Amino acid sequence: MEREWNDNQPIYRQLRDRVVAMILDGVLKEGDPLPSVRNVAAEYRVNPLTVLKGYQQLVAEGLVESRRGRGMFINAGARSVLLQGERQKFLGEEWPRIQSAIQRLGLKVEELLNGSRPSSTAAPSKPAKSDPPEEES
Amino acid sequence: MEREWNDNQPIYRQLRDRVVAMILDGVLKEGDPLPSVRNVAAEYRVNPLTVLKGYQQLVAEGLVESRRGRGMFINAGARSVLLQGERQKFLGEEWPRIQSAIQRLGLKVEELLNGSRPSSTAAPSKPAKSDPPEEES
DNA sequence: CAGACTGTTATAGTAAACTATAACACTAGT
DNA sequence: ACTAGTGTTATAGTTTACTATAACAGTCTG
Numbered sequence: 001m002e003r004e005w006n007d008n009q010p011i012y013r014q015l016r017d018r019v020v021a022m023i024l025d026g027v028l029k030e031g032d033p034l035p036s037v038r039n040v041a042a043e044y045r046v047n048p049l050t051v052l053k054g055y056q057q058l059v060a061e062g063l064v065e066s067r068r069g070r071g072m073f074i075n076a077g078a079r080s081v082l083l084q085g086e087r088q089k090f091l092g093e094e095w096p097r098i099q100s101a102i103q104r105l106g107l108k109v110e111e112l113l114n115g116s117r118p119s120s121t122a123a124p125s126k127p128a129k130s131d132p133p134e135e136e137s
Numbered sequence: 138m139e140r141e142w143n144d145n146q147p148i149y150r151q152l153r154d155r156v157v158a159m160i161l162d163g164v165l166k167e168g169d170p171l172p173s174v175r176n177v178a179a180e181y182r183v184n185p186l187t188v189l190k191g192y193q194q195l196v197a198e199g200l201v202e203s204r205r206g207r208g209m210f211i212n213a214g215a216r217s218v219l220l221q222g223e224r225q226k227f228l229g230e231e232w233p234r235i236q237s238a239i240q241r242l243g244l245k246v247e248e249l250l251n252g253s254r255p256s257s258t259a260a261p262s263k264p265a266k267s268d269p270p271e272e273e274s
Numbered sequence: 275c276a277g278a279c280t281g282t283t284a285t286a287g288t289a290a291a292c293t294a295t296a297a298c299a300c301t302a303g304t
Numbered sequence: 305a306c307t308a309g310t311g312t313t314a315t316a317g318t319t320t321a322c323t324a325t326a327a328c329a330g331t332c333t334g
Contacts, residue, residue, distance in 0.1 A: 006230070008145075008146060008147075008150075009145060010145075013145070021237075021241060024241045024242070025241060083242065083243070086238075086242055087242050087244065090238060090239075090242060090244070091244075091248075093143075094235075094238075095249065098231075098235060100158075101227060101231075102227075104158060104161045104162060105161070105220065105223055105224050105227060106220065106224075107224070107227075107228075109249070109250060110250065112232060113239075113246045113249065113250070114246075
């Protein structure tokens with residue numbers, strides 16, 4: 001299991017993202033309880049407050065309900081709300097940047113999407129001008 | 138021009154990434170001077186120290202040489218080194234996560250390839266199991 | 275009630291990122 | 305030499321993320 005925090009994102013946000021992924025993947029279904037704050041904290045060797053903060057993101061998004069003394073539970077409709085929201089965020093904010101990066105690196109989007117491994121020896125020796133960034137003296 | 142720092146990344150790293158992008162795009166060629174620390178700081182309304190920190194990342198990577206009193210200059214071979222290194226980083230670290238996200242969101246290859254607006258009404262009602270994250274009580 | 279589990283709040287400390295202000299060091303043009 | 309442009313360092317303060325430790329507040333089971 002992933003006990004590491006590879007990214008450059010704060011842990012509490014990665015935690016939030018993992019729960020979101022679990023909901024989307026159907027590992028956590030609506031009505032299910034989230035693993036308890038203390039358990040997660042112990043399991044991932046992280047401060048309970050950090051876990052709580054991640055969870056409360058989800059509460060703020062309306063995906064999860066917190067019942068004191070009982071636990072935190074996934075709301076009805078969470079998955080579809082998520083599916084729509086995360087899609088929009090991905091297509092609107094992330095994908096454009098990803099596409100730029102791919103092009104900049106001389107990689108083919110189609111190859112990547114089709115899962116074919118690039119040989120990584122074919123490098124464009126000429127820059128592919130497309131969207132010249134700004135610069136000023 | 139982009140004067141904003143949309144991301145969740147530290148500014149100095151975004152700064153570094155922008156310069157890298159400019160090198161890859163051929164906007165900045167080998168031997169060229171980088172825009173001066175003070176100018177960038179003023180232009181982007183950011184602290185000179187932050188700019189310097191971003192630039193020094195590039196020095197540490199061997200992409201840029203700093204000459205006191207003159208400026209900072211892009212090293213010979215910077216672009217090809219970059220092309221290889223950034224590719225590896227992208228394919229090894231970023232793309233796998235991106236792929237997971239795409240699959241999780243049930244996005245179609247065509248939607249991604251065309252800049253077309255997703256109709257957002259076709260949502261997979263059944264989770265696409267693939268790589269079940271861990272959970273424990 | 276007692277005990278064991280939930281979420282939550284309080285207090286306090288560390289580290290990283292960023293900021294403001296200022297000075298130092300070096301190069302080039304006049 | 306003077307000046308204006310480079311990079312660089314020093315000092316110090318703010319904010320955010322994370323941590324440790326502890327206590328408070330509910331729920332449920334025995």
